[in-house]
Each structure stands twice: as C-alpha cells, then as structure tokens.
Amino acid sequence: MYSRSTAEVAMIINHKQRMSEKLTACCPMCSNTYLNLSRHLKGVHKMQNLTERGIIVKWATGHINIRTCPCPVPRCTYKLGHHLDRHVLQTHTELSAEMRAEVISLARILKAIQLLAELRASMSNPPMVSNFDQKDTKLDVMAGQAEEQAGPSSQQETCCSVQCMDVLKSYKKEMDRLVQSKMELEDTLAELQHSLSILKRLVASLKRQLSERSHA
Numbered sequence: 509m510y511s512r513s514t515a516e517v518a519m520i521i522n523h524k525q526r527m528s529e530k531l532t533a534c535c536p537m538c539s540n541t542y543l544n545l546s547r548h549l550k551g552v553h554k555m556q557n558l559t560e561r562g563i564i565v566k567w568a569t570g571h572i573n574i575r576t577c578p579c580p581v582p583r584c585t586y587k588l589g590h591h592l593d594r595h596v597l598q599t600h601t602e603l604s605a606e607m608r609a610e611v612i613s614l615a616r617i618l619k620a621i622q623l624l625a626e627l628r629a630s631m632s633n634p635p636m637v638s639n640f641d642q643k644d645t646k647l648d649v650m651a652g653q654a655e656e657q658a659g660p661s662s663q664q665e666t667c668c669s670v671q672c673m674d675v676l677k678s679y680k681k682e683m684d685r686l687v688q689s690k691m692e693l694e695d696t697l698a699e700l701q702h703s704l705s706i707l708k709r710l711v712a713s714l715k716r717q718l719s720e721r722s723h724a
Contacts, residue, residue: 536640557633563623573619574592575592580611592612621641
C-alpha cells in the first residue's frame with residue numbers, strides 16, 4: 509500500500525491552508541468571516557439570487573473587475589481607461605502605499621454597488637436580499653469618491669462590510685489635504701521653473717556681453 513512521504517504530506521497541508529486562506533472572506537451582510545461565503549449567503553441570509561450572490565462574493569474576495577472604473581481620488585482628472593489599478597499605484601504617489609491600496613478597495617466597493625443597482629433595475633428573479641445599493645451610505649461614498657478600508661495592506665484580509673465605511677470617512681479629509689498639498693507644490697514648482705528660465709536667459713545674455721567685450 510502506497511504511503512505518502514513527510515514532504516508530500518506537508519505539501520498537501522500547505523496547499524489546503526492556501527486554499528483555505530483564498531476562500532475565507534468577510535461577509536458584507538453580517539461582518540463575520542466564513543470559509544465558504546457563497547454557502548453562508550444562501551443558507552443564512554437566504555440569498556437565492558445567483559447573480560446577486562456572485563457579486564457579493566466577488567466584492568468580499570476582492571475579485572471585482574475595476575480596470576475600466578473611474579478613479580475615486582478627489583479631483584483626479586483620470587479618464588476611463590483600462591488600468592485603474594495601475595493608474596492608482598503609479599500616478600498617485602502623493603498617497604502612501606496603504607492609502608493607494610484603500611483607494612483600489614474603494615473602487616471595488618463602488619463597482620459592486622453599481623452592479624447590484626443594475627441587477628435591481630433589471631427586476632431580477634429571485635428577489636434580491638441585500639440593499640447596499642439603496643443605503644444612504646452608498647450616496648455618501650459616491651459623493652466623496654475617496655473612502656474605503658482595505659486594511660494595512662492589500663495582502664491582508666479586506667473588511668468589506670458597509671459598516672466599515674463610517675471609519676473610511678476619516679480618510680477623505682486626509683486625502684483631500686494631500687491632494688491640495690500636491691496642487692500647491694505643483695504651482696510652486698511651475699513658478700520656480702519660470703524663474704529659472706528667466707535666470708538662464710540673463711546668464712546667457714551676460715555671457716554674450718562678456719564675450720563681446722573680450723573681443724573688442
């Protein structure tokens with residue numbers, strides 16, 4: 509009879525642990541963590557609508573596609589493209605790594621709410637159980653366009669409960685301040701570059717005058 513080696517057993521255990529970590533997610537409905545969120549939504553929250561359940565699961569696991577979504581950072585002029593995640597990570601360097609991870613997570617929340625609203629408008633059957641797209645919190649988030657909590661880093665478990673959005677509001681002020689600071693620094697830089705350009709022209713003019721006098 510075949511007997512697995514210690515190394516093989518260790519590999520199987522590690523694989524199961526990795527799979528367990530991937531499947532573990534925070535339920536947006538009750539803020540508890542479950543290994544099989546889809547089964548929990550169907551059994552506990554009586555969510556029979558398969559499309560609705562799929563949106564909630566993708567929201568909770570961070571698998572919502574946001575590549576073509578607008579940027580949630582206040583006053584950002586980014587137009588709809590194909591790489592929102594790349595834009596946030598590479599362009600908004602005025603934000604810390606944690607803040608950029610939070611912005612990406614906010615985009616996922618907004619996209620999930622949008623998908624739920626579209627599903628409700630389609631009169632999908634069975635009836636929807638969740639009401640995230642109908643809450644006032646949704647309007648606050650979309651108006652502020654800068655609130656979201658993904659945890660200390662994108663590598664850690666994301667809290668996707670709507671209740672967390674109250675905590676996220678504190679980030680908006682900080683992000684507004686950082687964006688305003690960036691704009692002021694850019695204005696100062698433009699003024700300095702203009703002054704530098706004038707000085708370079710003056711230096712060039714003085715060099716010509718000195719050269720002409722030395723040859724006179």
